[in-house]
Amino acid sequence: MKIISVETPPIVNDGTTIFQVLENALPIIEEGSIVAVTSKIVSICEGRIVPVEEIDKKELVIQQSDLYLPDTLSNYGFQFTVTNNTLIPMAGIDESNGEGYYILWPKDPQASANQIRKYLKELHSLQNVGVVITDSTCQPLRRGTTGISLAHSGFLALRNYIGEPDIFGRPLGVTQANIAGGLAAASVLAMGEGAEQTPLCVMTDLTTIVFQDHDPTQDELAETRISLQEDLFAPILAAVDWSKGKRSN
DSSP: OEEEEEOOOOOOSSSOOHHHHHHHHOOOOOTTEEEEEEHHHHHHHTTOEEETTTSOHHHHHHHHOSEEOOGGGSTTSOOEEEETTEEEEGGGOBOTTOSSEEEOOOSSHHHHHHHHHHHHHHHTTOSSEEEEEEEEEEETTEEEEEEEEEEEESBOSEEEOTTOBOTTSOBOSSOEEEHHHHHHHHHHHHHOSSSOOOOEEEEEOOTTOOBOSSOOOHHHHHHTOOOTTTSTTHHHHTTSOOEEOOOOO
16 A cells, blocks of 8 residues: 655635645546545535634533533543544544634535545546545554544445454454554554644555445445444443533434
């Protein structure tokens, strides 16, 4: 796999669309490529920003989350939330590189990923092209952030190994590789987390990716999600008293 990060001018709320950003910044996209786009520039282009003086951030987190925990439970004053079926601090709301704005997640990351894929496919006359919308988060018991996928389009997000033999012929019982998540982690590493101004990545030589010439179906999306009760970490996630947020689905 090859990854090339792509530099852009600062993306601000000036009416520029994400499609204009992509057309101006991206090189020619080859057949069988995947383009990673940080959720931050998608949100800015969609106007998903709120002036910091307009609302208390804690209330904004409650508005944008499905479930949340009070900041008093955190050593660092963070509210942990479940937002769009993702465990994430502060409902994914960010202030970095926001120039006085809170930057929310895209309203519908999956719809945004589908639209970007359609645009790139038509612009570059492609049959197979994928899109990943990324953000970064932290992992329990590990310092630092890693990239995660908020939405994908144009390829299978999971590689199912269940029933396949390992190198000694023993059938695998539970293993599924999170392809979208792995691509997001690699691309966020390449894009950086600070002032690099590289909110885009192009990934090529993806020999193990199964491309699809359609948006992910509802059944395919459902396969990527696990309910809180069914999750491997349910003993931890269900042991706290979640409050219901105000995010509208």
